[in-house]
Amino acid sequence: MKRVMLVVAYDGTDYHGWQFQPGVPTIEGELNKALRELLGEEISVIGASRTDSGVHAFCNVAVFDTDTRIPAEKLSYALNQRLPEDIKIQRSMEVAGNFHPRHCNSKKTYEYRILNCEFPLPTKRRYSHFTYVHLDVERMQKAADYLVGEHDFKSFCAVGAVTETTVRTIYTLSVERQDREIVIRVCGNGFLYNMVRIIAGTLMEVGRGNYAPEKVKDILVSEDRAAAGPTAPACGLTLVAYEWPDGAEFNYSF
Amino acid sequence: MKRVMLVVAYDGTDYHGWQFQPGVPTIEGELNKALRELLGEEISVIGASRTDSGVHAFCNVAVFDTDTRIPAEKLSYALNQRLPEDIKIQRSMEVAGNFHPRHCNSKKTYEYRILNCEFPLPTKRRYSHFTYVHLDVERMQKAADYLVGEHDFKSFCAVGAVTETTVRTIYTLSVERQDREIVIRVCGNGFLYNMVRIIAGTLMEVGRGNYAPEKVKDILVSEDRAAAGPTAPACGLTLVAYEWPDGAEFNYSF
Numbered sequence: 164m165k166r167v168m169l170v171v172a173y174d175g176t177d178y179h180g181w182q183f184q185p186g187v188p189t190i191e192g193e194l195n196k197a198l199r200e201l202l203g204e205e206i207s208v209i210g211a212s213r214t215d216s217g218v219h220a221f222c223n224v225a226v227f228d229t230d231t232r233i234p235a236e237k238l239s240y241a242l243n244q245r246l247p248e249d250i251k252i253q254r255s256m257e258v259a260g261n262f263h264p265r266h267c268n269s270k271k272t273y274e275y276r277i278l279n280c281e282f283p284l285p286t287k288r289r290y291s292h293f294t295y296v297h298l299d300v301e302r303m304q305k306a307a308d309y310l311v312g313e314h315d316f317k318s319f320c321a322v323g324a325v326t327e328t329t330v331r332t333i334y335t336l337s338v339e340r341q342d343r344e345i346v347i348r349v350c351g352n353g354f355l356y357n358m359v360r361i362i363a364g365t366l367m368e369v370g371r372g373n374y375a376p377e378k379v380k381d382i383l384v385s386e387d388r389a390a391a392g393p394t395a396p397a398c399g400l401t402l403v404a405y406e407w408p409d410g411a412e413f414n415y416s417f
Numbered sequence: 418m419k420r421v422m423l424v425v426a427y428d429g430t431d432y433h434g435w436q437f438q439p440g441v442p443t444i445e446g447e448l449n450k451a452l453r454e455l456l457g458e459e460i461s462v463i464g465a466s467r468t469d470s471g472v473h474a475f476c477n478v479a480v481f482d483t484d485t486r487i488p489a490e491k492l493s494y495a496l497n498q499r500l501p502e503d504i505k506i507q508r509s510m511e512v513a514g515n516f517h518p519r520h521c522n523s524k525k526t527y528e529y530r531i532l533n534c535e536f537p538l539p540t541k542r543r544y545s546h547f548t549y550v551h552l553d554v555e556r557m558q559k560a561a562d563y564l565v566g567e568h569d570f571k572s573f574c575a576v577g578a579v580t581e582t583t584v585r586t587i588y589t590l591s592v593e594r595q596d597r598e599i600v601i602r603v604c605g606n607g608f609l610y611n612m613v614r615i616i617a618g619t620l621m622e623v624g625r626g627n628y629a630p631e632k633v634k635d636i637l638v639s640e641d642r643a644a645a646g647p648t649a650p651a652c653g654l655t656l657v658a659y660e661w662p663d664g665a666e667f668n669y670s671f
Contacts, residue, residue, distance in 0.1 A: 172536075172538050172539055172540070173539050174539040174540050174542070219539075219540055221538065221540070239536065243536060243537075248537070248539065248542055249539045249542070250539060251536050251537050251538065251539055252536065253535075253536050253538075254536075281507075282426075282493065282497060282505050282506065282507050282508075283497075283502070283505050284426050284475065284505065284507075285426055285427050285428040285473075285502065285503045285504060285505055286426070286428050286473055286475070286543075286544055286655070288428070288502055288503070289540075289543075290540055401540070
């Protein structure tokens, strides 16, 4: 028996998110199916980030145990033969038997992309949220700076989400214009349900002038979801980096 | 009666190319349909570049004549309401009554993208051609340099294509690595049928070591399609810029 870690990239457009649900396509469901066909074992992978419907990833992480004699690093090639074109393994490797992708001191980085120009660009539509309302990137960055550090992010968590604590740490949060796109890049030790999309929706309100940048301080303090901006659409969100402080060999970033 | 120019962006993945064909989806067909519905006139647009099945564009150009009283610059908004999400007008404007998008001294720029890493990345699959064989960008650039200038590009034209002359001018041709992608960017006064894809396929042969960079000189001189490399797949190709030397106001580039 060995424990195998997969680094998984996907275009989430046509999936109902990571987590398995009967009767609808999910990333976890496709991985379990490909593993069952390849290894002849009933396998349920454990995912690091249970991304929502429509969200993309360059490097989500999945772990499973298997009795196969196929070397762990060869599984990527064999699985990619069986996976659909919108889900591809980027790396497979053996890890310690007690490694759990959610119980470890990892850093995750998400990017939220906004196409901000007069008309939508078809080749960006799957991976960016479009708005023609001009957004002021400097104001957005000023607001973003208030969110960096350890805070109670209850105002930035979907109502009804179950979690032990709503305290999280954001290490970096940048807002940058790249040609016609605005890229919000956030690195933290973990994110609450919808947290990055609520941050993006709130920063967009600041960018269009509806909120003063300083309002973000008050939103944090209020610990009230209703005080923050709307949840930005899923298509703009991509999980782009995963890092383990104690295992440089696992690091994977774009 | 006025003549209107449209700048059209599209994701060509799901279309049988620009040119109208009965019974299959084409860019021209979708534009004519949206114009007919909007204006109540039978309109057949004239396109600047009749891109192939699966090829994308940020800024192809289409021209038509109309009696409408809607101001030309408002047509973009009204058409985008009726067009599918993978075709969007970027600009509409009135032009001189004798303006013809193919009979003018324009410069076009195409990009050919190659995803060159160990495993395919799902979010790149629609707009890049994937190969895991390592390509040497410096060799490719050396070969590309032989193609710059005015040449007879008969070796780089699909067999059977009808054209008055196979002489064209390439102004610039660069090969650059951008993270995991290799971007071939070529600017010229016009391109023969499949010319950019045959250039890309030939440069890939150089990049993987099958051809010496100098072989490209011999391929040009041979005036024989069979001497050049294969036609690279359509998905990697995007029309990215259109420039008119005498009309800076028309220029459109990404």
